Amino acid sequence: MDEVATKIIEILRKHMKEPRDDIDLSTALTDLKIESLDLAMIVFDIEDSFGIEIPYNANEEVEDFKTVGSVVDRVKQLIASGPQAAGAKA
Amino acid sequence: MIAAVGTRRRVVVTGMGAVTPIGLDVPEFWASIRAGKCGVGRIENFPLDDLYIHIAGEVKGFDPAKHVKSKKIQYGERYSWFAGRAADEAWTQSGLPTPYANPYRSACIIGTGAGGYSTVETAYRDLFINNKRATHPLTLLRIIGSSAASHVGIEYGIKGPTFATCSACSTATHAIGIVLDYIRNGLVDVGVAGASEAVLTYGSMRTWQAMRVLSPDGCFPFSKNRNGTVLAEGSGILVLEELEHAKRRGAKILAEILGFGMSSDAKDMVNPDIEGPRTAMQMALDDSSLDPSEIDYLNAHGTATSLNDANETNAIKLVFGEYASKLAISSTKSMHGHLLGAGGGVEAICCIKAIEEGFVPPTVNYAERDPKCDLDYVPNVGRDKPVRYAMSNSFAFGGLNAVLVFGRPPA
Numbered sequence: 001m002d003e004v005a006t007k008i009i010e011i012l013r014k015h016m017k018e019p020r021d022d023i024d025l026s027t028a029l030t031d032l033k034i035e036s037l038d039l040a041m042i043v044f045d046i047e048d049s050f051g052i053e054i055p056y057n058a059n060e061e062v063e064d065f066k067t068v069g070s071v072v073d074r075v076k077q078l079i080a081s082g083p084q085a086a087g088a089k090a
Numbered sequence: 091m092i093a094a095v096g097t098r099r100r101v102v103v104t105g106m107g108a109v110t111p112i113g114l115d116v117p118e119f120w121a122s123i124r125a126g127k128c129g130v131g132r133i134e135n136f137p138l139d140d141l142y143i144h145i146a147g148e149v150k151g152f153d154p155a156k157h158v159k160s161k162k163i164q165y166g167e168r169y170s171w172f173a174g175r176a177a178d179e180a181w182t183q184s185g186l187p188t189p190y191a192n193p194y195r196s197a198c199i200i201g202t203g204a205g206g207y208s209t210v211e212t213a214y215r216d217l218f219i220n221n222k223r224a225t226h227p228l229t230l231l232r233i234i235g236s237s238a239a240s241h242v243g244i245e246y247g248i249k250g251p252t253f254a255t256c257s258a259c260s261t262a263t264h265a266i267g268i269v270l271d272y273i274r275n276g277l278v279d280v281g282v283a284g285a286s287e288a289v290l291t292y293g294s295m296r297t298w299q300a301m302r303v304l305s306p307d308g309c310f311p312f313s314k315n316r317n318g319t320v321l322a323e324g325s326g327i328l329v330l331e332e333l334e335h336a337k338r339r340g341a342k343i344l345a346e347i348l349g350f351g352m353s354s355d356a357k358d359m360v361n362p363d364i365e366g367p368r369t370a371m372q373m374a375l376d377d378s379s380l381d382p383s384e385i386d387y388l389n390a391h392g393t394a395t396s397l398n399d400a401n402e403t404n405a406i407k408l409v410f411g412e413y414a415s416k417l418a419i420s421s422t423k424s425m426h427g428h429l430l431g432a433g434g435g436v437e438a439i440c441c442i443k444a445i446e447e448g449f450v451p452p453t454v455n456y457a458e459r460d461p462k463c464d465l466d467y468v469p470n471v472g473r474d475k476p477v478r479y480a481m482s483n484s485f486a487f488g489g490l491n492a493v494l495v496f497g498r499p500p501a
Contacts, residue, residue: 035358035360035361036302036303036360036361036397037301037358037359037360037361039302040300040301040302043302044300055142056302057302057303057304057305057306057317057318058301058302058303058318058395058396059303059305059316059317059318059395059396059397060317060396
């Protein structure tokens with residue numbers, strides 16, 4: 001697992017009530033018992049750590065937030081497009 | 091319970107006042123509701139800067155010099171202006187004298203979820219960015235959450251219980267419920283009750299954005315395409331009065347308040363529980379000595395978040411049973427937006443007007459049926475229908491639930 005994935009899993013673990021050791025890229029976020037406010041805090045932490053903005057609305061089920069791997073892919077994509085282009089305004 | 095109604099003091103509404111994105115007084119507000127007008131639009135009152143949420147239910151064209159009679163309140167902050175204006179409309183309609191003749195027998199409970207938010211923001215910009223020497227001398231008095239209650243109490247010479255409630259989106263409903271109890275229990279004979287909110291500022295929008303619960307394009311309660319709530323501002327205020335007191339002075343009685351219920355989920359700050367809302371609705375019904383089937387209209391909390399609307403629907407089903415599918419339910423937030431603490435105030439007015447005119451307000455912007463929200467939400471077009479009793483739900487962050495039941499003026 002690369003640096004981005006390791007960091008994201010570290011952030012997920014930090015916000016879990018019962019952190020698990022078996023999280024990998026295929027783990028579904030719904031299996032992590034993360035509630036809506038926790039997810040807002042996780043997104044905030046990820047944005048802070050990588051200097052990006054992630055367009056995320058707690059009211060919507062988004063493909064990008066299905067599994068740990070899909071979050072990692074989306075974050076990498078946003079990092080590649082640079083801090084300006086990564087704005088949640090998109 | 092029925093015997094208790096006969097013996098206890100009954101409480102009626104003799105005045106109503108509203109400041110909303112779809113009307114600066116009750117007649118204008120109600121005409122907009124009847125027409126299904128939506129007050130949500132692009133934010134114009136402050137620069138958007140880097141906000142990615144660009145919409146809100148702003149009160150537009152509000153000029154304190156024109157819309158607020160009291161010079162003292164004109165010096166207050168936006169949330170107190172709204173309360174001053176709404177209280178003036180309600181008090182004038184009630185016909186009560188100013189100052190109130192029996193001042194220690196009156197209450198003024200006007201809540202706010204956040205108090206003087208725009209004043210905080212201006213003051214901190216001055217201190218931290220503009221390097222100003224001092225904040226404006228009235229800053230503190232504008233910020234405090236009891237500001238509106240104090241201002242309005244001063245206006246009408248109210249010397250009994252005067253304070254603010256604070257329970258996020260249930261604030262106004264708690265205020266009305268408390269004054270109801272004070273009058274029932276003989277502590278006072280009249281009371282001003284409701285709430286005011288004015289949190290549409292850049293900084294406040296950023297805090298809501300960070301929670302990721304705002305819709306970028308509109309307020310669609312109970313509809314499958316709902317994608318978050320839309321913040322709004324304004325005030326909703328009632329004048330409550332003991333029935334015999336109102337009769338003696340020949341006041342025009344607008345409605346009776348029959349029941350109040352309140353509960354707390356004690357579970358989670360944002361994820362609502364079904365048990366708390368169910369209990370609050372059931373308490374309000376029991377307090378009214380009404381059967382669920384006697385409620386002809388329910389003004390739902392209906393915030394248009396995915397969580398609230400589905401949970402509220404389930405709670406309604408538990409309380410109303412088979413009758414739930416026949417109950418006319420609407421979220422007027424689809425028109426006036428989410429006035430947060432003040433929401434219960436303007437929604438109480440919707441219930442009273444619904445009873446008075448036999449008209450059930452619609453849920454506008456309703457596009458698509460959601461299997462999780464499968465009741466009658468009076469989609470898009472209001473309905474002429476006799477309303478004997480109406481219930482108003484307010485459910486807040488933190489799981490704070492408050493419910494009122496209104497009925498026709500006593501014969």
